[in-house]
Amino acid sequence: MPLFKARVFVSLRPSVLDPAGEATRAAAGRLGVKGLEKLRIGKAVELEINASDEEQARNQLELLSEQLLANPVIENWDLEIESVNSRKIA
Amino acid sequence: MPLFKARVFVSLRPSVLDPAGEATRAAAGRLGVKGLEKLRIGKAVELEINASDEEQARNQLELLSEQLLANPVIENWDLEIESVNSRKIA
16 A cells, blocks of 8 residues: 655634744744744644555545644644655555 | 745654654544554744845744754754745835
8 A cells, every 4th residue: 555645734723822923933033033924833743644545545634634633613724645655566 | 025934844853752643643543544654743833024035034034943943952843935925115
């Protein structure tokens, strides 16, 4: 079965406050980083999954993202399947 | 000054254990997600910064990533400048 590499980005919905991001933005100012307009902290989940094809991999990862990785009340998620490494022996 | 959108990915170094990722992987199995080989949780920081050019934006964001966003003892980071939205008035 081919091995799919994927990333799921989980970010706070724009209407949700991000106090950790705000604190980091304030600290960046003190560090001397200039011009920062926005800083929001989300999660990036790196995954590898065995599946018969990309559609099956996508289905499994969508289930995982919706049910486990993101809290749909306050978070959005976005799935990127990055590459396929076929392990089939021809 | 143009506004640059960027993302910084902060991930645990491969040699560092990720207990939250392992717990999530175990929960994924119980949820019925099959074939998961790897799951590691990192941070994705979304940024917007005003800078005179891309090089200046990159310098500021590299400083920020090294000094504030990542802990270099246990984490790697990777910077992607995504797009430019010029605000200059011609």
